[in-house]
Amino acid sequence: xxxxxxxxxxxxxxxxxxxxxxxxxxxxxxxxxxxxxxxxxxxxxxxxxxxxxxxxxxxxxxxxxxxxxxxxxxxxxxxxxxxxxxxxxxxxxxxxxxxxxxxxxxxxxxxxxxxxxxxxxxxxxxxxxxxxxxxxxxxxxxxxxxxxxxxxxxxxxxxxxxxxxxxxxxxxxxxxxxxxxxxxxxxxxxxxxxxxxxxxxxxxxxxxxxxxxxxxxxxxxxxxxxxxxxxxxxxxxxxxxxxxxxxxxxxxxxxxxxxxxxxxxxxxxxxxxxxxx
Ligand code: AMP
Ligand code: MN
Ligand code: MN
Ligand code: MN
Numbered sequence: 321x322x323x324x325x326x327x328x329x330x331x332x333x334x335x336x337x338x339x340x341x342x343x344x345x346x347x348x349x350x351x352x353x354x355x356x357x358x359x360x361x362x363x364x365x366x367x368x369x370x371x372x373x374x375x376x377x378x379x380x381x382x383x384x385x386x387x388x389x390x391x392x393x394x395x396x397x398x399x400x401x402x403x404x405x406x407x408x409x410x411x412x413x414x415x416x417x418x419x420x421x422x423x424x425x426x427x428x429x430x431x432x433x434x435x436x437x438x439x440x441x442x443x444x445x446x447x448x449x450x451x452x453x454x455x456x457x458x459x460x461x462x463x464x465x466x467x468x469x470x471x472x473x474x475x476x477x478x479x480x481x482x483x484x485x486x487x488x489x490x491x492x493x494x495x496x497x498x499x500x501x502x503x504x505x506x507x508x509x510x511x512x513x514x515x516x517x518x519x520x521x522x523x524x525x526x527x528x529x530x531x532x533x534x535x536x537x538x539x540x541x542x543x544x545x546x547x548x549x550x551x552x553x554x555x556x557x558x559x560x561x562x563x564x565x566x567x568x569x570x571x572x573x574x575x576x577x578x579x580x581x582x583x584x585x586x587x588x589x590x591x592x593x594x595x596x597x
Pocket of ligand 4: 327329357384562
């Protein structure tokens with residue numbers, strides 16, 4: 321029985337592998353389908369689709385967007401959206417511009433704190449696409465300012481820490497609306513990391529269609545818990561590793577077993593003619 325992985329980042333956001341390499345590795349792991357879910361970007365989808373076609377792996381178009389609910393971060397995944405639609409791309413550009421602004425402020429803050437990372441260096445390091453705090457954390461490790469990525473977040477980059485700079489504020493409700501407008505399926509990503517189950521009924525009312533039950537940060541208890549929540553609110557169950565290539569301590573692709581039945585239900589919910597291999 322083959323598995324799938326519906327949550328993977330590439331170099332178009334904070335992963336370390338090009339879409340081609342992601343697809344090749346997925347093939348080696350015998351995955352039947354994967355989704356590329358870069359932060360605020362769909363730029364890697366074209367390359368991934370072409371590679372998927374060549375290698376016989378189904379590619380689900382996806383995106384991951386960060387939102388806030390008060391002090392908490394809620395990430396929303398969007399699947400099967402019209403990723404070539406001009407209005408949707410224009411919206412993504414707004415988020416990318418806000419990130420660029422935030423990153424400049426963040427580097428300034430780090431400099432004040434005695435950690436010198438310049439913008440050129442960061443851009444060169446990220447190479448392509450959207451730059452996240454993970455790129456900055458990795459550079460902080462590389463330059464010896466912190467001993468690990470975890471340290472960079474816990475000491476400096478997390479909300480409430482000295483180098484934290486907020487991005488453009490957007491609510492999960494606005495992002496659900498945006499994804500629905502692009503005819504995508506909005507899914508609550510790794511809910512166990514947000515710990516905001518209280519929001520779920522409100523998100524469902526706003527049009528949330530699914531919840532990421534299987535995730536590398538979900539232990540078996542969390543998985544069971546969100547399975548029950550999915551049942552209660554009639555939400556689709558999705559899942560993925562949230563692999564960032566080699567950017568995190570561990571390569572995560574292949575570590576979370578997501579059954580292929582998940583894809584069938586997701587596709588059905590997306591409706592219409594779906595491109596497959
Ligand atoms: P941003 O999207 O710029 O807010 O950056 C958040 C990204 O940093 C997430 O997508 C994760 O990939 C990564 N991240 C956040 N917290 C941690 C952590 N404690 N350890 C490793 N990576 C993290
Ligand atoms: Mn990330
Ligand atoms: Mn996320
Ligand atoms: Mn992710």
